Structures are given as structure tokens and as C-alpha cells.
Amino acid sequence: MTATPTRTERGTHRAQRERVAALHAELTGNGLVTWTAGNVSERVPGEDLFVIKGSGVRYDGLTWEGITVCDLDGTAVDGVKKPSSDTDAHAYVYRHMPEVGGQVHTHSPYATAWAARAEPIPCVLTAMADEFGGPIPVGPFALIGDDSIGRGIVGTLRGSRSPAVLMQNHGVFTIGPSAEAAVKAAVMTEDVARTVHLSRQLGEPLPIAQADVDSLYARYQNVYGQ
Amino acid sequence: MTATPTRTERGTHRAQRERVAALHAELTGNGLVTWTAGNVSERVPGEDLFVIKGSGVRYDGLTWEGITVCDLDGTAVDGVKKPSSDTDAHAYVYRHMPEVGGQVHTHSPYATAWAARAEPIPCVLTAMADEFGGPIPVGPFALIGDDSIGRGIVGTLRGSRSPAVLMQNHGVFTIGPSAEAAVKAAVMTEDVARTVHLSRQLGEPLPIAQADVDSLYARYQNVYGQ
Amino acid sequence: MTATPTRTERGTHRAQRERVAALHAELTGNGLVTWTAGNVSERVPGEDLFVIKGSGVRYDGLTWEGITVCDLDGTAVDGVKKPSSDTDAHAYVYRHMPEVGGQVHTHSPYATAWAARAEPIPCVLTAMADEFGGPIPVGPFALIGDDSIGRGIVGTLRGSRSPAVLMQNHGVFTIGPSAEAAVKAAVMTEDVARTVHLSRQLGEPLPIAQADVDSLYARYQNVYGQ
Amino acid sequence: MTATPTRTERGTHRAQRERVAALHAELTGNGLVTWTAGNVSERVPGEDLFVIKGSGVRYDGLTWEGITVCDLDGTAVDGVKKPSSDTDAHAYVYRHMPEVGGQVHTHSPYATAWAARAEPIPCVLTAMADEFGGPIPVGPFALIGDDSIGRGIVGTLRGSRSPAVLMQNHGVFTIGPSAEAAVKAAVMTEDVARTVHLSRQLGEPLPIAQADVDSLYARYQNVYGQ
Numbered sequence: 001m002t003a004t005p006t007r008t009e010r011g012t013h014r015a016q017r018e019r020v021a022a023l024h025a026e027l028t029g030n031g032l033v034t035w036t037a038g039n040v041s042e043r044v045p046g047e048d049l050f051v052i053k054g055s056g057v058r059y060d061g062l063t064w065e066g067i068t069v070c071d072l073d074g075t076a077v078d079g080v081k082k083p084s085s086d087t088d089a090h091a092y093v094y095r096h097m098p099e100v101g102g103q104v105h106t107h108s109p110y111a112t113a114w115a116a117r118a119e120p121i122p123c124v125l126t127a128m129a130d131e132f133g134g135p136i137p138v139g140p141f142a143l144i145g146d147d148s149i150g151r152g153i154v155g156t157l158r159g160s161r162s163p164a165v166l167m168q169n170h171g172v173f174t175i176g177p178s179a180e181a182a183v184k185a186a187v188m189t190e191d192v193a194r195t196v197h198l199s200r201q202l203g204e205p206l207p208i209a210q211a212d213v214d215s216l217y218a219r220y221q222n223v224y225g226q
Numbered sequence: 227m228t229a230t231p232t233r234t235e236r237g238t239h240r241a242q243r244e245r246v247a248a249l250h251a252e253l254t255g256n257g258l259v260t261w262t263a264g265n266v267s268e269r270v271p272g273e274d275l276f277v278i279k280g281s282g283v284r285y286d287g288l289t290w291e292g293i294t295v296c297d298l299d300g301t302a303v304d305g306v307k308k309p310s311s312d313t314d315a316h317a318y319v320y321r322h323m324p325e326v327g328g329q330v331h332t333h334s335p336y337a338t339a340w341a342a343r344a345e346p347i348p349c350v351l352t353a354m355a356d357e358f359g360g361p362i363p364v365g366p367f368a369l370i371g372d373d374s375i376g377r378g379i380v381g382t383l384r385g386s387r388s389p390a391v392l393m394q395n396h397g398v399f400t401i402g403p404s405a406e407a408a409v410k411a412a413v414m415t416e417d418v419a420r421t422v423h424l425s426r427q428l429g430e431p432l433p434i435a436q437a438d439v440d441s442l443y444a445r446y447q448n449v450y451g452q
Numbered sequence: 453m454t455a456t457p458t459r460t461e462r463g464t465h466r467a468q469r470e471r472v473a474a475l476h477a478e479l480t481g482n483g484l485v486t487w488t489a490g491n492v493s494e495r496v497p498g499e500d501l502f503v504i505k506g507s508g509v510r511y512d513g514l515t516w517e518g519i520t521v522c523d524l525d526g527t528a529v530d531g532v533k534k535p536s537s538d539t540d541a542h543a544y545v546y547r548h549m550p551e552v553g554g555q556v557h558t559h560s561p562y563a564t565a566w567a568a569r570a571e572p573i574p575c576v577l578t579a580m581a582d583e584f585g586g587p588i589p590v591g592p593f594a595l596i597g598d599d600s601i602g603r604g605i606v607g608t609l610r611g612s613r614s615p616a617v618l619m620q621n622h623g624v625f626t627i628g629p630s631a632e633a634a635v636k637a638a639v640m641t642e643d644v645a646r647t648v649h650l651s652r653q654l655g656e657p658l659p660i661a662q663a664d665v666d667s668l669y670a671r672y673q674n675v676y677g678q
Numbered sequence: 679m680t681a682t683p684t685r686t687e688r689g690t691h692r693a694q695r696e697r698v699a700a701l702h703a704e705l706t707g708n709g710l711v712t713w714t715a716g717n718v719s720e721r722v723p724g725e726d727l728f729v730i731k732g733s734g735v736r737y738d739g740l741t742w743e744g745i746t747v748c749d750l751d752g753t754a755v756d757g758v759k760k761p762s763s764d765t766d767a768h769a770y771v772y773r774h775m776p777e778v779g780g781q782v783h784t785h786s787p788y789a790t791a792w793a794a795r796a797e798p799i800p801c802v803l804t805a806m807a808d809e810f811g812g813p814i815p816v817g818p819f820a821l822i823g824d825d826s827i828g829r830g831i832v833g834t835l836r837g838s839r840s841p842a843v844l845m846q847n848h849g850v851f852t853i854g855p856s857a858e859a860a861v862k863a864a865v866m867t868e869d870v871a872r873t874v875h876l877s878r879q880l881g882e883p884l885p886i887a888q889a890d891v892d893s894l895y896a897r898y899q900n901v902y903g904q
Binding site (some may be wrong): 482577639645646647651653654656660667 | 713715733763787788790792794795796797804807819821822823846847848849857875878879
């Protein structure tokens with residue numbers, strides 16, 4: 001991981017890197033990230049590669065050059081920035097979940113507050129039933145530096161309806177068929193994390209019956225054609 | 227509902243659609259909506275039609291083309307976007323409350339936090355007495371897909387002074403003589419939902435005597451001439 | 453109060469009205485106001501007049517024409533807008549506190565949350581000791597429409613170090629030698645209302661000894677030369 | 679302290695003052711400061727001087743002329759503004775911690791809420807372990823006007839991994855090898871103060887084992903090469 005990029009003169013995958021760079025504006029615009037933390041990645045269609053935000057790159061003025069191309073081991077193969085320190089986790093997920101086309105990582109405050117208690121967010125909003133199909137689950141505490149975080153993400157999300165996992169004491173990882181879908185999941189995660197937090201502050205939100213959760217989820221996924 | 231629009235070449239009701247599109251900026255500017263959720267609609271004066279935000283349309287760059295014209299059954303009759311998935315609820319309200327000229331739906335966080343507990347917001351602020359004339363009431367849990375939400379809105383708001391209802395586990399619906407009035411009600415709903423939430427966090431806000439609520443409401447409605 | 457303006461063709465006091473109009477941007481920029489609520493006023497030097505925001509005027513695009521000139525009974529004497537519905541309260545304060553040159557009224561959320569409980573904000577921050585010289589006091593519940601609000605403000609602030617009062621179930625009124633000073637007081641009121649609120653949510657903030665409050669207040673007022 | 683600047687015609691250290699002026703935008707952009715409170719300072723390399731924000735200077739439109747050059751006793755030696763009233767504290771830190779190249783002071787709300795309770799922020803987030811290497815400590819209550827604040831900062835941070843201290847009933851002071859590093863520390867302090875606050879509101883965040891904190895801190899500091 002984090003090997004020095006080998007091609008720096010002429011960027012490949014420029015259109016995709018521009019699009020992924022632009023998607024990062026949703027993270028700042030929705031208050032999901034602080035300073036340089038957080039990142040968006042996306043699989044390169046038809047190649048064993050993905051693109052991801054560079055390490056320590058500021059959001060302000062982020063362009064395609066702030067996005068680095070990596071192989072599925074997380075080794076940089078094109079770019080002027082070292083890839084994000086979360087690249088190993090993204091790479092692990094791309095290797096083990098072929099249906100995943102995009103990923104997002106944030107420390108968004110309300111969701112991370114749940115993560116610090118290792119408490120899943122209960123499904124008490126119709127919007128949660130639509131988007132997540134149930135509670136947002138918690139993944140294990142894992143140190144950075146090997147496959148622990150990636151394994152935690154995959155182990156929690158595989159077989160779950162939720163595109164988001166709260167990694168204990170850490171933050172949010174979301175997946176989707178594209179980077180944009182993963183960004184939407186990250187935005188909605190913080191949105192429902194906040195609303196359920198607020199609701200719980202003054203009492204106990206009412207549960208939604210499992211049959212109603214199932215019905216809402218089925219309808220929403222069908223309408224949007226996943 | 228959500229039938230494919232039949233006229234897409236030349237938009238009717240363009241001035242109204244432009245105005246309603248522009249009103250959506252109040253939803254984002256006041257932090258009431260996330261991603262594509264939420265919508266504003268308005269009855270077309272003198273016709274059995276209303277205009278409403280398209281389904282899945284982003285707020286950024288929303289123009290008149292993001293607004294679809296529907297008949298009072300919720301069937302799209304002009305536009306390039308499928309109407310909002312909340313169109314059935316809006317249509318039901320327009321059919322059953324002829325005095326309603328505009329509607330807004332949001333999942334604004336503080337108000338939805340009350341909705342998730344199915345708890346009305348008590349009238350403990352003079353601004354609430356002015357605008358809502360009492361507590362903001364809660365409507366039933368209702369699934370999307372038929373008239374349930376619309377019936378819940380109408381059943382709760384008919385005969386109430388409040389232009390806003392908190393639909394259980396869901397969010398806010400507001401009504402008004404125009405789209406702008408409904409937008410104002412949605413903005414004020416979140417504002418008072420937040421202040422009363424904050425007040426309740428550290429104790430119990432003092433009630434306002436019913437006679438004072440009545441006096442404030444009468445004066446305010448008279449001044450603004452509803 | 454709220455008599456129709458008598459001169460609408462050519463605005464007097466235009467420079468002051470422009471300055472006061474521009475000061476309203478601090479209310480929106482600091483999140484103190486919602487929709488059209490809230491207002492800034494300023495005494496006209498050397499005349500028995502003051503200028504104040506018009507009633508129901510939006511903040512966006514507010515110009516000098518949104519500011520109306522009133523006499524000290526609150527009667528509009530120049531302007532195209534009816535003066536704010538809070539004009540009576542401002543007028544009462546100008547009549548009874550000759551040292552007051554500017555006033556601000558808001559329903560800023562954290563401060564109004566304290567007001568809804570009729571609970572003074574305790575002086576537990578050095579910044580509060582600097583600016584307010586002690587707790588921020590609570591004024592009585594008062595209905596709009598006569599001198600009740602004005603009397604409540606004057607009765608609470610006369611003889612207090614605090615330039616801000618929390619009117620029960622209502623909101624914040626601040627005074628100062630100029631409109632800008634009153635705006636600063638309104639901004640700082642919400643700032644400390646929020647920080648003390650947050651601190652109290654997880655325990656009890658430590659008091660500051662009265663002698664230290666006195667010392668901080670004396671130093672700060674001296675430095676800034678009030 | 680706060681002697682009148684002696685050179686006002688031609689500014690020295692202009693490039694550094696421009697850079698430090700621009701860094702203040704991070705304080706406003708991240709919601710760390712209100713009105714004129716808060717400041718950034720930076721040591722002048724190779725000289726017994728530092729630059730710091732002027733007293734009472736607004737953030738909006740802050741240019742290099744709003745930044746004053748001081749000697750290490752806190753006496754202004756170049757500039758048109760009196761240096762910040764916090765200059766004594768900055769000067770004390772520069773005199774006693776030669777490794778410090780930049781400092782920031784704020785009353786950021788969540789961090790100051792912890793400070794008002796004199797409660798350290800526990801290290802329950804991997805991002806805290808990375809940046810702070812443990813809890814964010816609390817310094818003593820200290821009055822402005824002599825070396826008390828400076829001594830409190832130095833006494834708390836010397837020998838601590840944390841670049842941030844919460845001064846009791848007051849606010850945040852951060853240090854770093856440069857002004858930008860201290861700004862980053864101030865931004866991250868508020869970020870983790872908020873997330874841990876939110877987490878504690880609904881239960882008890884899980885601790886991170888000391889060995890894991892040590893491992894995360896060592897790795898992060900090594901990667902970024904402090």
C-alpha cells in the first residue's frame with residue numbers, strides 16, 4: 001500500500017477522477033467531514049483498479065489530480081498523491097464484494113457518536129426503512145494498517161440490507177453500485193443518525209413494525225431499480 | 227400516480243413552475259431537506275391541476291423543468307420528470323381541502339424527531355401561538371402507496387389551527403393558501419421544533435395560558451390578513 | 453403604532469437606514485433569525501426618532517427601503533413599509549432609557565430555549581463575564597400590543613450590567629449605545645446561550661467567583677471604553 | 679503588552695501576515711469563532727517575534743493589516759492594530775516552548791462546554807488517538823492580564839501528547855510547529871469535542887485500550903512526519 005505512484009506525467013482515467021473529485025463536495029456541503037478526513041472511491045469499470053482521494057488532500061480546490069488510481073491491492077498506479085490512508089480498507093472491500101462499485105468513508109458527527117457507543121441506529125423512520133431496510137449496523141473495533149477494517153466492513157455488510165456500517169470508535173463506511181450511490185448513503189446515514197439521536201434525547205422513538213419496514217424497503221428499492 | 231408525462235416538448239404553467247422551483251431554495255437554505263427528499267407543490271388557480279417537484283430531482287440547479295404538472299388524481303399531465311413519490315398525498319389534500327393552495331413535505335430533523343416519538347410540539351413560544359395557534363399535532367403512521375398519508379394529513383389538520391402536521395415516524399407536511407405560505411409554515415415548524423427541543427433538554431418549558439395563545443393567534447392572523 | 457407612513461417618495465436618514473439594513477446580515481449570518489422574524493433599530497442622533505426594520509420584510513435583499521423611520525411613540529414618519537410589529541417595545545425602551553442608542557430583537561434558538569424555561573443563563577464563561585458582567589436575566593411574560601414588553605425589558609435591564617434580556621416564552625432583546633453594539637450583544641447572547649446549554653447537558657458547569665466576574669467585567673469594559 | 683505600534687507606515691513580514699490572516703478563514707469556516715473572538719499567531723522564523731491578530735478586528739475582510747507583529751514580551755513592534763488581548767498568553771508560550779511555531783485560541787462551543795465543566799475529553803475515537811494521542815486535557819482557571827493563562831497552557835501541554843488544552847471556564851488553546859498545524863488542531867478539537875459530546879448524551883462511549891491509542895498515535899505521527 002501507499003507505494004509511490006509510478007506515472008505522474010499524464011493522468012489516466014481523467015474523466016472518472018474529475019467526477020469523483022467533484023463528488024467530494026457533497027461530503028463538505030453536507031457537513032460530513034472535517035479538514036482532510038474522509039474519502040470517496042470508485043471502481044474503474046472493466047479494470048482491476050479503483051480511484052480514491054489522495055492522503056492529506058484538502059477538500060477546497062480538490063481536482064482530478066487529488067485523486068489517485070490504485071490496483072485492487074491498494075497500490076497506487078497513477079497519480080501525484082499518495083492514496084488515502086484508508087485505501088487498504090477500500091481495496092479489501094472491492095476484492096471481496098464484486099457488486100460494490102463505490103465507497104465512502106467519513107467521521108460524520110452524529111453517526112460517529114453512535115459508533116463510539118457501538119450502538120446500531122434503530123430503524124424508526126420511514127426514510128431509514130426506504131434507504132437502509134432496517135437498522136444501521138455496527139462493525140468491530142479495528143486498527144488501521146492491515147485488512148482488519150476491510151474485514152470488519154465486509155463481515156458486517158455482507159448479507160445486510162444496509163449500505164452503511166458504523167465502525168466502532170471510528171466512523172462510517174458506505175458502499176453502493178457507484179461512488180454517487182455510496183455518497184448518497186453516507187449523506188443519508190448522517191441525516192438519520194441525527195434525527196434518531198434527537199428523537200432519543202427526549203424519549204423513546206416508536207418502532208416501525210418489521211412488516212412495514214420490509215414493505216417500505218421493497219417498494220423503494222423497486223422504484224429506484226437497484 | 228406516476229404515469230409517464232404526456233407532454234414534454236413545451237411546458238405549460240411555466241411561470242408558476244419557475245416560482246415553485248425557486249421556492250425549494252428555502253428548504254435547502256433553512257436546512258429542512260437532505261439529498262432529494264422533500265418537495266413543494268402548488269394548486270394551479272382555476273384548473274384542477276397542481277405543480278410538484280419531480281421524483282429524485284436534486285435541489286441544486288432545480289429549474290421549472292424539475293417541476294411536473296399533475297391533475298388532482300396525481301397523474302402527471304406535463305413535464306419531463308415523474309412527479310414526487312409523495313404526489314398521492316398532495317393530490318388527496320388538494321381534493322379534500324379546497325382552501326389549500328400550497329403544500330410542503332420535509333423530513334426536517336428536529337420536527338421529525340418529535341414525529342418519531344409521535345409527540346406533539348407543545349405551544350410554549352409566543353411565535354408558536356402566532357403561527358400555529360397551539361401545539362403542532364401528530365398524524366398517524368401511514369404507508370406510502372395509497373391514500374393513507376393524505377387521509378392522515380387531512381384528518382389531523384381539518385379543524386386544527388396548525389398548518390403543520392407531524393406524520394408519525396415520517397416527517398412534516400404543511401399547508402397554506404399558497405406554496406410560499408406552506409414553505410413559511412415548514413420553516414417555522416422546524417424553527418419551533420428545535421427551540422422547544424432545546425428547551426426541553428434542560429427542564430420543562432413553561433406553558434402559555436390558553437387565553438394568551440388565543441389572543442396572540444387572533445392578533446397575528448388578523449395583522450397578516452389570512 | 454404601525455400607522456401608514458406619511459412620506460414615501462423621498463427617504464430621509466438614508467445613510468443610517470442603509471447601515472442598519474446592512475447590520476441585519478449579522479442576524480442571518482449568525483443564525484439568529486428565521487424567515488422575517490427579528491429586527492434591528494437605532495436611534496437617530498439629535499432627533500426624537502429611530503429607524504427600524506419593516507414588518508414582514510425578508511432579510512434577503514433588504515435595503516434601506518426596508519427600514520422605516522418612526523417617532524418615539526412608534527408612529528412611522530418615513531418609509532414604504534409598516535414598521536416591525538415589535539416597534540412599540542423598541543419605542544418604549546428609547547423613551548425610558550436615554551442611554552440606549554440601538555436595539556435588537558431575535559428568537560435565536562438556544563437563548564429562546566432558556567427563555568421558554570424562564571431560566572437565566574448562569575455566568576460560567578469568562579466571555580460572559582466580559583460581555584454581560586454576570587448572568588443573562590429573564591424578563592416577564594408579556595403580550596404584544598401595548599407597553600408590556602417594553603416595560604418588561606426596561607424593568608429587567610435598568611440597573612443590570614447585562615445588555616440582553618430573555619423575555620419569557622418569547623425571545624431575546626438587546627440594547628447598546630449603537631445598533632452595532634446591540635447586534636454584537638445579540639450575537640454573543642446566542643453564543644453563550646449555546647455553550648452553556650451544551651455544558652449543562654452533560655453535567656454542571658463550574659461557577660466563576662463573583663470577584664473574578666467583577667474583575668473580568670471591569671477590565672473588558674475599560675479596554676473597550678464604554 | 680498592547681503598547682501602541684511604533685511603525686505603521688510600511689509593514690514588515692508582509693507575506694507571513696498575509697498567510698496568517700488567510701488562516702483565520704478556517705476559524706470562521708469551521709464555526710470556531712464568533713464576532714471578533716479568537717486568534718491565530720505564528721512565530722517569525724529566526725527572529726524573536728511573532729505575528730498575531732489585532733484586537734477587536736472582524737474576520738470579514740481581514741487582511742495582513744489586521745495582523746500585528748510583536749516581540750516575545752508581547753509588545754507590538756509593527757502594525758496598525760493593537761495586538762489581541764490574548765497576546766500575553768501567546769507570548770508566554772513562545773518564550774517557554776521553543777518548539778512551538780504557531781498558536782490558536784478559540785471559544786469553540788463544544789470544546790468550551792467541556793472546559794466550563796473542567797472535564798477532559800476522553801479518547802474514545804480513533805481520530806482522537808491519531809491527533810491527540812489521548813484525552814484533551816484541562817488547564818486551570820486563570821484571569822487575563824498577567825502570565826496566568828500562559829503558565830496554565832504551558833503547564834498543561836508540556837509533556838502532553840495533546841496539542842490542545844481546554845482552559846477552565848474559558849476556551850481552547852492549541853499549539854503546533856506552524857500556525858497551520860495549530861489551526862488544524864483547533865479544528866480537530868472542536869470536531870472531536872462535538873462527536874464525543876453527542877455520544878455521551880445517549881450513553882457511555884466505549885474506551886479505546888491504551889495500547890491501541892499508543893499504536894494509532896505512533897503510526898499517525900510517523901506517517902505525517904512530526
